[in-house]
Each structure stands twice: as C-alpha cells, then as structure tokens.
Amino acid sequence: MVAVETKRERFVSVDLQKTEEGYNVLRAILKDNPDAKVDEFPGYYKVKHSNKLTIKRETVESFMGRPWDTQEFNLVIISYSGNFAEWDDEKIVIQWDTHM
Amino acid sequence: MAKKKLTLAQKYHIYTRGLDWEPTYVSKKDIYPYAEYEGIKIKDWNKWEDPFRMTVEAYWKYQAEKDRRFYAILDGFIQNQGHLTLSDARYLNSIKLFIQGVTPLEYMAHRGFAFVARHLPGPGPRTAAFFQSMDELRHTQIEVHAGSNFNKYYDGFHSMTLMHDRVWYLSVPKSYFDDAVTAGPFEYVTAISFSFEYALTNLLFVPFMSGAAYNGDTPTMTFGFSAQSDESRHMTLGLQVVKFLLEQHEDNVPIIQRWIDKWWWRGYRLTSLVGAMMDYMLPKRVMSWKESFELYIEDQILEGLFRDLERYGIRPPLHMEQSIKEKEFLSHDVYWILFSFTFAAAFHSWIPKEEEMEWLAEKYPRTFNQYYRWRYEKAKQAKTPLPGDRFYYIGLPQLCQVCQIPMGFTDPDDPNNFVQRYVEYEGEIYHFCSDGCKWIFEQEPEKYVQAWLPVHEIYKGNCFAEPPKGPDDVVPQVLKWYNIQTDNFDYFVSEDYKNWKEWHKDMATVVV
Amino acid sequence: MPVKALYNYKFPPRDRAEVFGDDILVYAYWIDNPFFCSASAWRVPKNMKWKDFVAQIFGQLYGLDPDFKKVKSWKWYHFDQEFNPSDEKTLAELGLRHKSIVKFKPA
Ligand SMILES: [Fe+2]
Numbered sequence: 041m042v043a044v045e046t047k048r049e050r051f052v053s054v055d056l057q058k059t060e061e062g063y064n065v066l067r068a069i070l071k072d073n074p075d076a077k078v079d080e081f082p083g084y085y086k087v088k089h090s091n092k093l094t095i096k097r098e099t100v101e102s103f104m105g106r107p108w109d110t111q112e113f114n115l116v117i118i119s120y121s122g123n124f125a126e127w128d129d130e131k132i133v134i135q136w137d138t139h140m
Numbered sequence: 141m142a143k144k145k146l147t148l149a150q151k152y153h154i155y156t157r158g159l160d161w162e163p164t165y166v167s168k169k170d171i172y173p174y175a176e177y178e179g180i181k182i183k184d185w186n187k188w189e190d191p192f193r194m195t196v197e198a199y200w201k202y203q204a205e206k207d208r209r210f211y212a213i214l215d216g217f218i219q220n221q222g223h224l225t226l227s228d229a230r231y232l233n234s235i236k237l238f239i240q241g242v243t244p245l246e247y248m249a250h251r252g253f254a255f256v257a258r259h260l261p262g263p264g265p266r267t268a269a270f271f272q273s274m275d276e277l278r279h280t281q282i283e284v285h286a287g288s289n290f291n292k293y294y295d296g297f298h299s300m301t302l303m304h305d306r307v308w309y310l311s312v313p314k315s316y317f318d319d320a321v322t323a324g325p326f327e328y329v330t331a332i333s334f335s336f337e338y339a340l341t342n343l344l345f346v347p348f349m350s351g352a353a354y355n356g357d358t359p360t361m362t363f364g365f366s367a368q369s370d371e372s373r374h375m376t377l378g379l380q381v382v383k384f385l386l387e388q389h390e391d392n393v394p395i396i397q398r399w400i401d402k403w404w405w406r407g408y409r410l411t412s413l414v415g416a417m418m419d420y421m422l423p424k425r426v427m428s429w430k431e432s433f434e435l436y437i438e439d440q441i442l443e444g445l446f447r448d449l450e451r452y453g454i455r456p457p458l459h460m461e462q463s464i465k466e467k468e469f470l471s472h473d474v475y476w477i478l479f480s481f482t483f484a485a486a487f488h489s490w491i492p493k494e495e496e497m498e499w500l501a502e503k504y505p506r507t508f509n510q511y512y513r514w515r516y517e518k519a520k521q522a523k524t525p526l527p528g529d530r531f532y533y534i535g536l537p538q539l540c541q542v543c544q545i546p547m548g549f550t551d552p553d554d555p556n557n558f559v560q561r562y563v564e565y566e567g568e569i570y571h572f573c574s575d576g577c578k579w580i581f582e583q584e585p586e587k588y589v590q591a592w593l594p595v596h597e598i599y600k601g602n603c604f605a606e607p608p609k610g611p612d613d614v615v616p617q618v619l620k621w622y623n624i625q626t627d628n629f630d631y632f633v634s635e636d637y638k639n640w641k642e643w644h645k646d647m648a649t650v651v652v
Numbered sequence: 653m654p655v656k657a658l659y660n661y662k663f664p665p666r667d668r669a670e671v672f673g674d675d676i677l678v679y680a681y682w683i684d685n686p687f688f689c690s691a692s693a694w695r696v697p698k699n700m701k702w703k704d705f706v707a708q709i710f711g712q713l714y715g716l717d718p719d720f721k722k723v724k725s726w727k728w729y730h731f732d733q734e735f736n737p738s739d740e741k742t743l744a745e746l747g748l749r750h751k752s753i754v755k756f757k758p759a
C-alpha cells in the first residue's frame with residue numbers, strides 16, 4: 041500500500057482574475073486584511089486568510105480612482121472558499137462558520 | 141423630497157420575495173407537483189437569503205459586461221491568429237475533451253436549472269435558479285464560440301453534440317448529468333450546485349483554466365474564468381440551499397447526507413477526466429492533479445466546508461477517504477485508458493516526452509516510475525496494424541455500470557490490479573469500478589439497470605452507420621456513426637501535427 | 653432502497669441476458685498486468701468451445717503484450733474461484749453465464 045501524505049490547512053480564500061481591476065481589488069484586500077497571503081498562478085491570484093477576508097468599497101475605490109459598486113466584485117471573482125457572511129453596499133465579508 | 145436610494149438588501153427583497161404572490165384559485169400542490177415527493181420538509185421559505193443579493197437589473201448589467209470582455213478577447217485572439225502561438229497543438233486535445241464533454245453539460249445545466257426555477261416553491265431560490273439557468277446557456281454559447289475558432293484549423297471540434305450523445309467516453313459526462321436531471325428538484329440542486337459546483341468544478345475551472353492561460357489559450361482562460369465567476373454565485377446557491385434545508389427540518393439531514401455521499405462520488409469520478417487533462421495534455425503545466433486536489437478538495441472542502449457543516453450533523457462524503465487514497469493514481473489511470481483507446485476517440489494522445497515523464501515522476505514520486513512509466517516503454521514495442529507507432533487496446537473494455545468509465549482504477553492497496561466489484565440483482569450481474577459506484581447502484585438499482593453502456597450497445601448492433609461487412613469493418617462503422625473522421629489515433633500521425641509543423645516551418649518554436 | 657418517484661418506477665434491465673439471445677457477454681482480465689487498462693468485454697456464443705474463446709481473446713488482444721509469448725501456461729479463475737476449464741467444453745458447460753468474468757495469470 042502506498043502511504044497517503046496529507047497536509048491540511050483551514051482558510052478562507054478568494055480567487056481573483058489577474059486583470060487591472062482584479063489587481064486593484066487585490067491591493068485593497070491586502071490593505072484591509074494585513075495577514076492575508078497571496079499565491080500567484082497564471083491568470084489568477086489566490087488570496088487566503090486563516091479566518092476572514094473583508095473587501096471594503098472605500099478602499100477599492102481609492103485604488104481604482106473611481107466609484108466602485110460592491111456588486112462589481114462579480115466581475116473579478118473567479119472562485120472562493122468560505123461563506124459570504126455579509127454583502128452590502130459598503131463591504132463584503134467572507135468567513136467560515138456563519139449561519140443563517 | 142428626494143427619493144432615498146434603496147440599499148442592496150431592500151432592492152433584493154422587493155425584486156424577489158416582493159414579486160411573489162399567494163395563489164387563490166389553484167392549490168400550491170398543483171403548482172409545485174415535485175415539491176414533496178423527495179421527502180424534503182420546508183417550514184418557511186422566507187428564511188432563505190441570497191448573499192449575492194442579485195436582482196434582474198444587476199444581473200443583466202454585470203453579465204453583459206462579462207460577455208463584452210470575453211468577446212473582445214476572443215476577437216483579438218482570432219485576428220492575431222492566436223492559435224499559432226499556443227504552446228503546442230497537443231494542448232488542444234484537452235480542449236476537445238472540454239468541448240465534447242463539458243459544453244453539452246452546460247446546456248443540460250441550463251435545462252436543469254430552468255426546471256428548478258419553475259418547481260421550487262420559494263421565490264428566493266427560484267430567482268437564483270433562474271439566473272443560473274441563463275448563466276449556463278451563456279456558458280454554452282461562449283464555449284461554442286471559442287471552440288468554433290479552433291474548429292477552422294484542428295480535428296475534434298466539428299460534432300460536439302452528436303458525439304456527446306454517442307461516443308463511448310462521452311457517455312461518462314452524459315450519464316452523469318442525465319442521472320442528475322432525472323432526480324427531483326432538491327436532489328438536482330444538491331447534486332449540481334452543491335456537490336459539483338461547490339466542491340468539484342473548481343478543479344476544472346481554476347487550475348485547469350490557469351493551465352490554458354499558461355499554454356497561450358486566452359479565450360479558454362477567459363471563458364473559464366468568466367463561467368467560474370458565475371460559478372461563485374452557483375456555489376453560493378448550492379451552499380445556501382443545503383444549509384437552508386438542513387435548518388428547516390431534522391428529517392432532511394439523512395436525505396441530504398445520502399445525496400452528498402452519492403454525488404460526491406459521481407462528480408469525483410467524472411472529474412477524473414480533468415486529472416488526465418491536467419497531468420498529461422497540457423504541454424506546460426501549472427499544478428498537478430494531486431496538488432489541485434489537496435488545495436481545492438482537502439483544504440477547501442474537507443478542512444473548510446465540511447467542518448462548517450458538522451454542526452448540522454453532516455459528515456464528509458462516504459467514499460472521500462478512497463478519493464484521497466487514489467490521488468496519486470487517478471490521473472495516470474485515466475490517461476492510460478484514453479491512450480489505449482485513442483483509435484476510437486475524437487482526440488489524439490501520445491507517449492509523454494522524457495521531460496514530461498520526469499515531471500510526472502517528480503510530482504508523483506510514489507507511483508509514476510513504479511507503476512506507469514514502464515507501460516509507455518512497452519507501448520513503444522507493442523505495435524498494432526493501426527496508424528501510430530505504438531500500442532492500442534484492440535478490443536472493447538469492461539465498463540462500470542454506474543460511472544461508465546472502463547474498469548481501470550488502480551487499487552491503492554494492490555497497485556498492479558484494478559478494483560473490481562460486482563453484485564447480482566434480480567438474476568443479473570452488474571460490475572463496478574469501485575465501492576463508491578457499487579454503493580450508488582445498491583441505493584437505486586432500478587435506475588442504473590437501465591444504463592446505456594457504449595460497449596454493450598456496440599455488441600447489440602446499435603452503434604453502426606451501416607451493418608459491418610466483416611469483422612474488420614466493425615470499428616470503421618462505429619467511428620462513422622460517431623462522426624469521427626481524422627480525429628483519432630496518435631498525435632504524431634495526425635493532421636493536427638502535420639499542419640502545425642507546416643504552419644511553423646519557419647519558426648524555431650515547433651515541437652517535434 | 654427504491655428510487656423515489658411520482659409513479660411506479662420499474663424498468664427491465666437494458667442489457668439483460670435475453671437481449672443477447674444465444675450469446676452472452678463475458679469479461680476477461682489478466683491478473684497483475686495493468687498494461688491492459690481494464691478487463692475486456694466479449695460477445696460470444698454460449699456454445700463456443702473454451703479453446704476457441706481463449707484463441708479469440710489471446711489472438712486479438714492479449715497477444716499484443718510483448719511478454720505474452722513468454723508465458724507457457726495459464727491459471728484460470730471464474731469470478732474469484734479457481735477453475736480448470738477443459739478445451740473442448742462449451743462456455744455454458746463450464747458454468748459461464750451472462751456477464752461472467754474470467755481472470756487469468758501465468759501458472
Ligand atoms: Fe456553467
């Protein structure tokens with residue numbers, strides 16, 4: 041039998057398109073979530089945090105240099121891991137263990 | 141007084157729940173005939189929330205923008221003869237599998253979600269399913285448009301819908317989705333939105349699409365990421381529906397658990413094709429199947445999602461441990477199957493180059509050199525009368541009754557043999573590739589005894605363009621019925637390879 | 653567990669024995685040799701002699717393995733039961749049935 045090697049890690053994450061807008065959203069996330077880590081792959085960024093990621097409209101706007109609707113997040117997100125715990129006009133919060 | 145701008149939450153409530161009404165002259169049961177027979181109990185549909193808070197207005201706006209971006213990139217690629225700058229034409233064989241196997245599933249998903257959007261009694265999930273139904277139609281369209289450009293130059297893109305209905309390896313995705321759409325609306329959502337989209341499509345649409353980018357295929361990367369961005373919404377639908385059902389009534393818990401057990405294994409077996417695409421068909425590789433599995437399944441799903449579901453009394457899928465044990469074998473087993481039967485397939489395969497074998501050995505230090513490399517060495521000696529200087533399996537394989545894949549999944553506890561299971565049910569014997577597929581059969585034997593197994597159908601004479609004139613005419617008549625023309629055999633004897641060399645004869649980049 | 657449905661869900665198996673008339677499907681598997689990526693499937697007459705069945709599967713498929721000719725004799729199994737088929741007997745006489753699997757390895 042071949043031994044199974046398993047390394048497991050619990051995190052929340054969001055996968056973002058490697059575009060100009062995706063990059064601005066990424067910078068905003070890194071600013072508001074200082075412990076977040078980024079892995080880069082061809083075509084996308086993966087941003088991870090051990091328990092919570094917050095995306096704030098105001099911070100994104102400051103990097104974009106224009107108004108930004110939180111629903112525009114739909115245009116840069118590829119995938120995520122966690123729950124959308126909050127999604128309103130001001131911010132989006134991704135974390136585990138949130139319940140209706 | 142100026143009207144105050146509505147918040148996202150207010151808008152969402154007005155445009156979903158606010159548009160629903162109580163019927164007066166028809167009973168709810170008559171309007172929603174599929175709502176109860178699966179045994180799911182709902183006390184209050186209004187407890188359902190869509191975290192995306194998507195309304196029709198916002199939906200059109202953002203989807204139109206996604207399409208504009210996609211078509212701009214596709215046009216640029218076409219105008220610049222982008223296909224010539226791919227890493228290698230071998231790469232496109234993974235895209236052929238995608239177009240033949242996945243794109244028709246997008247269309248089936250469109251139909252499935254239209255059904256759910258019609259038949260769930262709650263306005264919130266009905267709205268979300270309606271959006272998803274339109275998303276899936278969009279995915280079908282952008283994938284067909286991306287594929288139609290390659291169809292001008294390469295084999296394997298010309299007949300996706302007919303092939304999906306007929307060709308042996310495409311019965312794997314086809315039967316998977318047919319299984320889902322013939323279930324009730326709640327099982328369908330658990331199968332597709334939750335088990336498939338939350339857990340498994342990440343493997344296809346994230347690391348594989350990243351691989352497309354890495355191999356120079358920007359349209360595929362763009363449709364992949366564009367589709368997967370909708371998928372984020374679909375994942376949310378899946379997760380919310382499942383949590384909602386679990387919270388509504390404790391009787392729902394064992395039903396949902398059984399569906400998760402079933403659909404994990406169904407989806408995982410289907411996704412094994414992606415493993416072969418990632419590890420063998422991408423000339424430039426981003427991540428191995430095993431690495432993707434560890435990141436997207438073991439970390440995100442087991443460590444993330446299922447720990448979150450524990451409090452509802454849900455445990456990880458029954459056969460998950462077997463999937464983990466198989467992670468160093470799966471992609472190799474599946475590519476070896478595809479390689480063996482390439483004489484009857486609408487894609488090309490090839491013996492991995494030496495540096496590719498080294499990569500495989502490095503990524504799979506416990507298995508590749510030990511159990512797989514020698515097969516390719518032997519394949520160079522075991523020649524057949526067919527085109528291509530290598531081995532083909534001149535015969536028909538035994539198929540699994542449930543997943544319909546040839547029974548070639550290595551037993552990690554006995555790595556020189558494949559897992560083989562069978563049961564007798566009402567006087568007939570059925571064979572399975574795994575305990576997972578056997579378990580699924582035993583839950584609902586009446587469903588799977590009807591399976592349209594391509595090998596048996598060939599033996600019943602149902603897959604010939606014209607009756608074969610003799611034993612040597614059997615395979616040609618099947619291929620004709622499949623509409624396979626110059627799409628089969630080894631890559632190095634293909635039109636694709638010949639053309640690719642011709643188009644690059646003045647360039648130093650050609651891969652020989 | 654029955655399929656949950658709004659009507660009586662019962663259909664005849666698609667590949668039941670009667671569909672194949674005087675023929676049966678037989679699967680063959682070379683133990684410990686994953687060069688052949690899965691067991692193979694054959695439609696053959698029930699009255700086919702064992703030696704003709706073996707000649708067919710070895711001649712068409714298993715003989716392609718360069719190591720095949722090194723094998724002098726084979727050990728056979730019907731499902732997981734060892735068995736000693738005699739060449740002149742038919743598949744039916746040997747107890748093979750629709751969707752039987754025979755397995756073999758060098759003796
Ligand atoms: Fe889709």
Ligand SMILES: [Fe+2]
Nearest residue numbers: 540543573577
């Ligand atoms: Fe199976």
